[in-house]
Amino acid sequence: ELLVVTVATDETDGFKRFKHSLDYFNLTVLVVGMHEEWTGGDIRVSVGGGQKINLLKKSLENYKDNQNLVLFFTDSYDVIFTAGKDEILSKFKEFNANLIFSAETTIWPDATLKDLYPEVTVGKRFLCSGGIIGYAPTFWKTINMWDIEDKEDDQLYYTKIYLNTTLRAQLNATLDHTSKLVQNINFAKSELEVVQEETISRIQNTKYHTYPAVIHGNGPTKMELNYIGNYVPDGWHSEFGCRKCDFDSLQIPQEEENFPTVQIAIFIEPGSPFIAEFFTRIANLDYPKSKMTLFIHTNNEMSERLISQFLLRHRTKYNGVQVISPHDGVHEATARNMALDHCVLNNCGYQLSIDSNVQITNTSLLKMLIAKNKQIVGPLLKINGKLWSNFWGALNVDGYYARSADYISIVNSERTGIWNIPFLNSVYLINGKTIKFLLARVPQPFFYDDLDADMAFCAHARNEGIFMYVTNEAECGRLLSTTKVDPGPVHQDLWQIQNNPKDWEEKYIHPDFWNLTLEETEVQQPCPDVYMFPLFTEEMADAIVDVMEHMGEWSGGKNKDDRLAGGYENVPTVDIHMNQVNYEKEWLHMLSTYPTKIIQKVYPGYYTKAQSIMMFVVRYRPSEQSFLRPHHDSSTWTMNVALNTFGEDYEGGGCRFLRYNCAVTKIPKGYAVVHPGRLTHYHEGLETTKGTRYISVSFVDP
Secondary structure (H helix, E strand, C coil), X not given: CEEEEEECCCCCHHHHHHHHHHHHCCCCEEEECCCCCCCCCCCCCCCXXXXXXXXXXXXXXXXXXXXXXXXXXXXXXXXXXXCCHHHHHHHHHHCCCCEEEEEEXXXXXXXXXXXXXXXXXXXXXXXXXXXXXXXXXXXXHHHCCCCCCCCCEHHHHHHHHHHCHHHHHHHCEEEECCCCCEEECCCCHHHEEEEEECCEXXXXXXXXXXXXXXXXXXCCCHHHHHHHHCCCCCCCECCCECCCCCCCCCCCCCCHHXXXXXXXEEEECCCCCCHHHHHHHHHCCCCCHHHEEEEEEECCHHHHHHHHHHHHXXXXXXXXXXXXXXXXXXXXXXXXXXXXXXXXXXXXXXXXXXXXXXEECCCCHHHHHHHHCCCEEEECCEECCCCCECEXXXXXXXXXXXXXXXHHHHHCCCCCCEEEECEECCEEEEEHHHHHHHHHHCCCCCCCCCCCHHHHHHXXXXXXXXCEEEECCXXXXXXXXXXXXXXXXXXXXXXHCCCCHXXXXXXHECCCHHHHCCCCCCCEEEECCEEEEECECHHHHHHHHHHHHHHCCCCCCCCECCCCCCCECCCCCCEEEHHHHCCHHHHHHHHHHCHHHHHHHXXXXXXXXXXXXXXXXXXXXXXXXXXXEEECCCCCEEEEEECCCECCCEEECCEEEHHHCEEECCCCCCEEEEEECCCCCCEEXXXXXXXXXXXXXXXXXX
C-alpha cells in the first residue's frame, strides 16, 4: 500500500494545488499539523523545519510495524504529483532500497559536508528532504534516530543519517540521483520540459530521460512550479484545452440582496486618455450598485471635472463614495494602501482594483471574476495590436519582466484558460479575506524597497504564498497606451488616433461609416461625382469646433495670408489651419485611414496618396463671411465635413456645383462630402443666412 504524508499548518493556495493533484490520481494522504502553530522557523530564508520531523513522530507511530506500507513524504505548499500509485510503487521497487531521498545538485545547509557525500557517475549528488519514500518501519526508524528541536534544520538531520555509512547501510538508503521519483526544480530548470502523455501533462527531465512522479519547487523556484502547475497534471492540454477553468468555482447568488459587497478602487494617474469612456464602462458593470462602494484616487487635475460629472449622475446609486483628489497630495502607493484599509473597514467581500488605462468592454466582468473563487484574479488585457499586457509570465533575477515560454500564446489567445502568474496589474479582483490576511502580515503592501506600487504588491503576494491568476477565457476589454498623451487644454483624446486607434474610432468615427465601406452598399450621390457619407460622430464634430474656438486665431478672410508659402490666398475664408492647433499629422492619418476607403470605392481606378498641405476649419457667419465665390480647389479631391447642425446652429449654407447646377445643402452633422477639386467641379459656398456654420475642409492630393 502507499500512503502520502505531508506536513501543512495552513490551507494555502499551494496546499490546495497539492491536494488537487493527489485527488486527481486517487492517492491517499495523511496531513500532519494542520491548523497548528508553526514554530519551525522561516525556512524560506534560513535553516529550520525540524518541527516537521517532530510532527511526524506524533502521527506515524500507528504505521511503524506495517511492512506492507510505503510512506511517501513530501512537502505540500510547493509540490505537485504527476503520477499515481502503480507508477510510484513500481519505480520505488526498482531501486531495491528501503528508503530513498530525493536529490539535487547543490548542498544545503552545511557545505562543509560536501566531501563526505559518495561520488556519483550519473545524476545529482546531494540529498534534498522535500521528498522521501520508504517502507513504513524504515521511515519510522529514520525519524526517531535522535531528537531534533523545532527550529533546527530537518534537511541537515536527514543528511547526517545518510552520510553515516553504517546507518545508510542499516537503513538500505539511497538517493534518487536521476529524478525518477522526485524532481527538485532548483538548479534544474534547464533540464525540464512540459510534455503531453496521452490525456495528462507531465514533466520530462531531458537530461536523464526520466518522468518524475513528484515535482518539488524547492528554494527560489516557486514561480517555475506555478508555471508547471498551469499544465501538470490536468491543466491546459492541446487536445482538451483548459480543464481546471471551472475547478472550485463559486455560484453567484440569484437574489441581488445576497450578492457579496464589492469595493471598486479606481486609480487615475496623469496621462490617461478616454476618462469619460472609462467611467461610462464602470457605470455599465452588470452588478447591483447598492452592493458596491467607490474609492477614487486621482493625481490628474484634468480628470476632476469628469469625476464630478460621473458622480453627479451616479453617486446616490452606490453604497458609498470616497474621493482622494490631487489637492490631498496623496501618493499613488499610499492611496492604494488606503483603499485596502477602507475595504476592510467596510467589511467588503471583494475589491476590484482598476486603473484608468483600462477600458472594460465586458459588463459581466465582476461576476465572472467572483465566480473564479481565487484570492487574486484579473482578466487578461492588452494594448490593441500589441503584445503589451497586464501580466508577466515570468520574472528575471532582478524581479522584473521576463517572457515565459507560453506568454505569446496566452496573450494572443492561442491558449485560453486561467493561468497562475507572478505579476498582475491594472485590473484585478482581491478576496476580502485575502486583504485581511495580507494586511496582517504586511501593513502596507504597496511599499517594498524602491519597487513601483504594482510590483511591490505582487512581490508581497508571492512572498506570502498567495497565487495570482489571469484569465483569457473571455474578451473583457483592453489596455490603453499612455506613452503619447497630449496634455492639450481641451479634448486631448482627439490626439489619440494613432496611439489608441480602437478607442479613438469608437469615440469619433460614425458607427454607420463602416457599412458604407462594404462592396454591396451604395454611397449617396447628391450631385454627379459628388458623394456624401457619415464620417464623424457628433462628439468629434463638437471637439474640432471647440479646439478651434479655444485657439481662437481665426484668419480675417483676406487675400493676404502669411500662413501660406506665397503669402497670398486667391479664395480666402475665415479659417484656422490644422497645423495651427498641432493637429496636421493626426488629420493626415485620419484622411489616409478612413475617407480613402470611400474614395477608392466611388472613384475606381484612382489610388489616392491622401497627401494634403491645406487642411482647415472654415467659419461662416452673416456678420463675418457668409459665402464663398465660385472657384476650383487645389486638389485632386476635396472633402468637406459638416461640424454643426443645419436648422439649429445656422440657416442657409451648402455647396453648389455650377457645371451641373446642383447644390448639396442641409448636410447632417458629421457627414462628409467629397468631390473632384479641379476642371469639372467648379463650385461656390452658398450663403449662411443665420447663425454660425462650421465645416472642415481638406484639399487632398494637390
